[in-house]
Amino acid sequence: MNYFKLLTCLFLLLLLASCEEEEELPQTKSDPITSINSLIGVDSLIKLNLSKSIGSPVEIQYISDAKITAYKNDKELGELVYRENGTYELPNQYMESETEYEITITHPSFNTITTNTITPEKILINDIKILNEASEGKTTFELKFTDDASKSNYYMLLVKGISNNNSNVIQYYSNDIVFEGNLNVNDNGFEQNMLRGSRSFSDENFESSQVEISFYILANDFFVDYQEYKIELYHLNEDYFNYERSFVSLENKGDIPFSNKTNLYSNVEGAFGIFTSYALDYKIVPKQ
Amino acid sequence: MVKFIFTFSLLLCFLSAYCQNINLQQEIGLPKSSYQLSKLLEEITNQTNAQFSFTSELNINKKVQLSDSVASVRDILNQSINLKNFKIQAKGNKIFIISIPPYDRKYRISGYISDAKSGEVLINATVANLSNFTGTVSNNFGFYSLSLKNKTHLLQFSFVGYKEVLLDVELERDTTINISLEPKTILQEVKVTANERANNINHLFVSTNSFQAKTMQQTGVFGENDLFQNLKHLPGVQNSNEGLGGLNIRNGSPDQNLILLDDVPVYYSSHLMGLYSVFNQDAINQVKLVKGGFPAHYGGRVSSVLDIRMKDGNTKKLEGSYSLGLLTAKFNLNGPIKKDKTTFNLSIRRTYLDLLINGTLDLSGSDDNIGYYFGDLNWKIVHRFSQRDKLYFSTYWGGDLASVKSSEDISANIREKVRYKLGWGNFTNSLRWNHVYNNHLFGNTTLILSRYTFLLKEKRSEKANDSDYMENYNHEFKSGIRDFSLKTEFDFIPDYKHYLKFGLEASLHHTKPGSEFIKNTSDNNSEISTDELIKSKEVNLYGEAQIRFGKKLLVNMGTRWSSFIVDNTYYSTIEPRLNTQYFLTPKWSFTGSFSQMTQYLHLVRTSTLSLPTDLWFPVTEKIKPIDSFQYTAGTHYSFNESVKLNIEIYHKLSRNLLDLKETSYFQDVNSNWENMVESGKGWSKGLEIELNKNLGKTNGNIAYTLSQSKVRFKGINNGKAYDSPYDRRHNFSIQINQFISKKSKFSAFWTYGTGLPATLSTSKIAAISPYDPSSFETKTVYTERNSYRLPDYHRLDLSISFMKKKKHGTRSWDISIYNFYNRKNTSYMYVSSDNNTSNTPKLKKINLFSFIPSVSYSYKF
Numbered sequence A: 001m002n003y004f005k006l007l008t009c010l011f012l013l014l015l016l017a018s019c020e021e022e023e024e025l026p027q028t029k030s031d032p033i034t035s036i037n038s039l040i041g042v043d044s045l046i047k048l049n050l051s052k053s054i055g056s057p058v059e060i061q062y063i064s065d066a067k068i069t070a071y072k073n074d075k076e077l078g079e080l081v082y083r084e085n086g087t088y089e090l091p092n093q094y095m096e097s098e099t100e101y102e103i104t105i106t107h108p109s110f111n112t113i114t115t116n117t118i119t120p121e122k123i124l125i126n127d128i129k130i131l132n133e134a135s136e137g138k139t140t141f142e143l144k145f146t147d148d149a150s151k152s153n154y155y156m157l158l159v160k161g162i163s164n165n166n167s168n169v170i171q172y173y174s175n176d177i178v179f180e181g182n183l184n185v186n187d188n189g190f191e192q193n194m195l196r197g198s199r200s201f202s203d204e205n206f207e208s209s210q211v212e213i214s215f216y217i218l219a220n221d222f223f224v225d226y227q228e229y230k231i232e233l234y235h236l237n238e239d240y241f242n243y244e245r246s247f248v249s250l251e252n253k254g255d256i257p258f259s260n261k262t263n264l265y266s267n268v269e270g271a272f273g274i275f276t277s278y279a280l281d282y283k284i285v286p287k288q
Numbered sequence B: 001m002v003k004f005i006f007t008f009s010l011l012l013c014f015l016s017a018y019c020q021n022i023n024l025q026q027e028i029g030l031p032k033s034s035y036q037l038s039k040l041l042e043e044i045t046n047q048t049n050a051q052f053s054f055t056s057e058l059n060i061n062k063k064v065q066l067s068d069s070v071a072s073v074r075d076i077l078n079q080s081i082n083l084k085n086f087k088i089q090a091k092g093n094k095i096f097i098i099s100i101p102p103y104d105r106k107y108r109i110s111g112y113i114s115d116a117k118s119g120e121v122l123i124n125a126t127v128a129n130l131s132n133f134t135g136t137v138s139n140n141f142g143f144y145s146l147s148l149k150n151k152t153h154l155l156q157f158s159f160v161g162y163k164e165v166l167l168d169v170e171l172e173r174d175t176t177i178n179i180s181l182e183p184k185t186i187l188q189e190v191k192v193t194a195n196e197r198a199n200n201i202n203h204l205f206v207s208t209n210s211f212q213a214k215t216m217q218q219t220g221v222f223g224e225n226d227l228f229q230n231l232k233h234l235p236g237v238q239n240s241n242e243g244l245g246g247l248n249i250r251n252g253s254p255d256q257n258l259i260l261l262d263d264v265p266v267y268y269s270s271h272l273m274g275l276y277s278v279f280n281q282d283a284i285n286q287v288k289l290v291k292g293g294f295p296a297h298y299g300g301r302v303s304s305v306l307d308i309r310m311k312d313g314n315t316k317k318l319e320g321s322y323s324l325g326l327l328t329a330k331f332n333l334n335g336p337i338k339k340d341k342t343t344f345n346l347s348i349r350r351t352y353l354d355l356l357i358n359g360t361l362d363l364s365g366s367d368d369n370i371g372y373y374f375g376d377l378n379w380k381i382v383h384r385f386s387q388r389d390k391l392y393f394s395t396y397w398g399g400d401l402a403s404v405k406s407s408e409d410i411s412a413n414i415r416e417k418v419r420y421k422l423g424w425g426n427f428t429n430s431l432r433w434n435h436v437y438n439n440h441l442f443g444n445t446t447l448i449l450s451r452y453t454f455l456l457k458e459k460r461s462e463k464a465n466d467s468d469y470m471e472n473y474n475h476e477f478k479s480g481i482r483d484f485s486l487k488t489e490f491d492f493i494p495d496y497k498h499y500l501k502f503g504l505e506a507s508l509h510h511t512k513p514g515s516e517f518i519k520n521t522s523d524n525n526s527e528i529s530t531d532e533l534i535k536s537k538e539v540n541l542y543g544e545a546q547i548r549f550g551k552k553l554l555v556n557m558g559t560r561w562s563s564f565i566v567d568n569t570y571y572s573t574i575e576p577r578l579n580t581q582y583f584l585t586p587k588w589s590f591t592g593s594f595s596q597m598t599q600y601l602h603l604v605r606t607s608t609l610s611l612p613t614d615l616w617f618p619v620t621e622k623i624k625p626i627d628s629f630q631y632t633a634g635t636h637y638s639f640n641e642s643v644k645l646n647i648e649i650y651h652k653l654s655r656n657l658l659d660l661k662e663t664s665y666f667q668d669v670n671s672n673w674e675n676m677v678e679s680g681k682g683w684s685k686g687l688e689i690e691l692n693k694n695l696g697k698t699n700g701n702i703a704y705t706l707s708q709s710k711v712r713f714k715g716i717n718n719g720k721a722y723d724s725p726y727d728r729r730h731n732f733s734i735q736i737n738q739f740i741s742k743k744s745k746f747s748a749f750w751t752y753g754t755g756l757p758a759t760l761s762t763s764k765i766a767a768i769s770p771y772d773p774s775s776f777e778t779k780t781v782y783t784e785r786n787s788y789r790l791p792d793y794h795r796l797d798l799s800i801s802f803m804k805k806k807k808h809g810t811r812s813w814d815i816s817i818y819n820f821y822n823r824k825n826t827s828y829m830y831v832s833s834d835n836n837t838s839n840t841p842k843l844k845k846i847n848l849f850s851f852i853p854s855v856s857y858s859y860k861f
Helices: A003-015 A238-253 B002-020 B037-048 B073-080 B227-231 B353-363 B669-676
Strands: A019-023 A034-041 A045-053 A060-062 A067-072 A075-079 A087-094 A100-107 A110-118 A125-133 A138-146 A154-163 A166-170 A200-202 A210-218 A228-236 A272-286 B027-029 B034-036 B051-054 B063-065 B070-072 B086-091 B094-099 B106-115 B126-129 B134-137 B143-149 B152-158 B165-170 B179-181 B208-212 B237-241 B244-249 B257-261 B284-290 B304-310 B319-324 B328-338 B342-351 B369-384 B389-409 B414-436 B441-464 B470-495 B498-520 B527-530 B534-549 B553-566 B569-585 B588-599 B601-604 B615-618 B626-638 B643-660 B677-693 B698-713 B730-741 B744-753 B763-769 B772-781 B793-805 B810-818 B826-832 B842-847 B852-860
Touching: A034 A100, A034 A110, A034 B763, A034 B772, A045 A067, A045 A100, A045 B763, A060 B763, A067 A087, A075 A087, A110 A272, A125 A228, A125 A272, A138 A228, A154 A210, A154 A238, A200 A238, A228 A238, A238 A272, A238 B772, A272 B763, B027 B037, B027 B073, B034 B037, B037 B051, B037 B063, B037 B073, B070 B073, B073 B086, B073 B094, B126 B143, B134 B143, B143 B470, B152 B179, B165 B179, B227 B244, B227 B284, B244 B257, B244 B304, B353 B369, B498 B615, B534 B615, B643 B698, B669 B677
Parallel strands: A034 A272, B051 B094, B106 B179, B257 B304
Antiparallel strands: A019 B842, A034 A045, A045 A060, A045 A087, A067 A075, A067 A100, A100 A110, A125 A138, A138 A210, A154 A166, A154 A200, A154 A228, A228 A272, B027 B070, B034 B063, B086 B094, B106 B143, B126 B134, B126 B152, B152 B165, B208 B284, B237 B244, B284 B304, B319 B328, B319 B852, B328 B342, B342 B369, B369 B389, B389 B414, B414 B441, B441 B470, B470 B498, B498 B527, B498 B534, B534 B553, B553 B569, B569 B588, B588 B626, B601 B615, B626 B643, B643 B677, B677 B698, B698 B730, B730 B744, B744 B793, B763 B772, B793 B810, B810 B852, B826 B842
16 A cells, blocks of 8 residues: 555545546557567577567557668677577677667658667676565565676566476565565555556665665465566666656556546657667576 | 937036036934924025925924935935925026926825625735726735725725725825725626626736635535536646546646745645545635746746635634535644734634544454555635734645555564655745835745655564564654745835836745665665765846736836756746737737746656655756747637626747657666656647636636647657647636525536547567566557547536525535536547457556545634
């Protein structure tokens, strides 16, 4: 419960006297919208997904005949090859850290689209400790890494449960100040409430370059008996950070009445979408 | 050329004569402070060799008291001789004291105009000299001043809804006359008087509506007689969503309205998220809405000024009222503390739904408690020290508070109690001192404190078995704005043709985007506290002159210099203002105006409504102040004292408006708000027609507005202009009040408006999951802002009141029906696939406030 919910309760009081009507959607007024999707890790192949909305509110059409060219530090790397389901790939070209990549997309049905990203460097996990508080059904982790205080840095932390060679992203909680407003247990403030569930954070609240973050998972949250946990630390660039937050924000906003109508974060000129990068380090720790 | 030579020769003659004249500026020393006038003249002659020449009318035997021992000859003579009866001229070594013929002598009549029954001052009452149809109007404190020649005059004091007073005066000296006007009973029919020419003297009608709170007829949801509901029957005034969202005036957003309560700016003017205004009718005397043609003494917002004056309190006797409605209970008490010297006015209003709910929960033995209420307290005390000095202290406190208390067993032996509180409200104070410096000059100095606060509290405590609760979590969040201001303003009225107003305002704005305190005993970082305060300063200087040219042309011209400093950023603007009114006949006039307004505070909105969570921020280096330029032209025709027709057109251009970027989201609104918003331009134009009848058994008004409003932002809607959120093409309303008898009254209000623009998404795009790059979801995308429209809006409200005189007062039953024919007006619409078997998205419309009957009881004593 937080004050946004209280406001919602107040609003619901007003809605008691209200009613809802349903109608067919009016004819769409917008042209087809092209969208680009690409989140690429350092040491991964350069690839992206290209699709467009076709006027219908539910259907999406893949674009298979676009010409997509990749550039590295302003030098052409080559043309991406179409694979399937809207995905294009540049064979044998792996992303390097701290390098600028640019993509241009041309197609007869739309104007040229351009976007770029600068890849971050990998940040290593120095240490991870696991504490089992069985009585509370709680497993606590303590993660340590070194932040480069000379730059603005953005991170994302994912916890995955591994069972029979399958891994799933699982929910975790934290009271740590670095997650201020993100996670369910310490959400507060209207704007932060919109970020509940967000797993990204910035270095804004770091007290020193030696960062130590405590977080925990609750056994009751999942039914699978995971033997191991994979702790992934993503070093993001700012576009990725903004995208993750806007993604979470849109999910949380849902159908809240009177909310501002905003779109997903986009760093693409001439279309919607995201083309950005990350560098990942992880550790696997066995269940205790 | 001939004119030039003639003027130049005259100037030379004047200069040569001046050179030979005795110097009246020559300073002399006087050994005594008190003289007989003849001795004083001798003393001046001795020291300057000047010879005096005067008529026998001058009383040279009178005693003269001097303030300074050293002064110029002119100052000494000015102190000693009544300049209303004599003029002083120097020629050669002679000083002539010339008697002004009696018919040329001017004296001044001044004073206050008030209601004869309550003693409340009447603002904008007319004082007219019926012999030549010149006159003046009373100011915001009921003060008037008029200069007249020394002969018999017939003066008419009048105010709409009051019996006029005719006064024969023959002035022999400056005179103070306080006038009380008797209110007309509503059932008195309008009498056409022979002197209607006097009604509109010195009244400027440009884009302004004024009314007394006691004439407010329009009830809102749950029968509450609300100020904002009463404003919505005026042309150019609308609300953005039914019952919610604040006031939109001439297509401006709610934050662009300057709302003043006894000169204090009120930052959040609504209760229950915009359903009601914070202004309790019992506490208000007069309301003035200015939509354009802003005089220079108003500034700081770009759309409108709503100037609300609280009641001073009855000067004659103690009176009051109480009422009980479905939603609120109200109480008012006002009267003299010391008759004709000190008065007070106390008004309290509170909703009581929470008391009923919690009483029921208590009876059921529940530990849980949930509640919401809003309340207001208005307090004003006025003390008159003398005819020349008055001191006012007024306070308003009002707020909304929602709270939830609950407790539950979180384990076999531990019980947790949780308490949430969410509140917001205004606290305003003003201390004002009125001083009549002389019969020409009226001054008002005001000290202001205004505070708006939004507050959240969350507390958790636990207890084990039979022990006491121990607090283990405490979280507080606060945001808001606080103003400290000093305002001094002067009205200078040299004669009936000129009315000058000038003043200075200095304000300190303390903006708090959000301060937090978290104490968590179960965490290592047990206490976290963050605080940020943005300090900014605003200084305004203004001057305006209302000048009457002949009997037909009235001009108000002025300039406001505003400046704003925040951090190292400084903005300064010169805002010119011009209003003109030409009377073709005494009943028919044409008006025109131009005004530039600047707004240095931006409201960053967290939703499409006007919510208490919205944050005020001062301008920054990147985000510039909003400027608006408005032109109006209109015509006004008075059929009689009661029936008036007003037609006006306006055109408004605004710069540096803000809107949320298409891809903005709430990250850290406190520090990052500049990057969330986009600045752009807006323009609105409209035609407003209003026909009103405000007296008689049947009264009411008809208003129609035709308007268009567009905005353009570089990064929104592909840089193309789109309809502003407040673009309502047609807006029509009719209000009729019918007195059935002395004991009952019937009112009907019907309104129609074109649907407001809405942004809908009918497209979805593929979006990659930030946690798994191989997984995709579909996400809604909005490409065109405000490209759809809500359905047209209309509703009919009816109310009937039954009054009865009782032993100690008058009781009244008010029965009202909101939305009589149960029109389902859409407040909000969105696209959703929920609860839909075919998974096909549908358009969903939410309708608020259908047929709502209500009843209230009130008693006035």
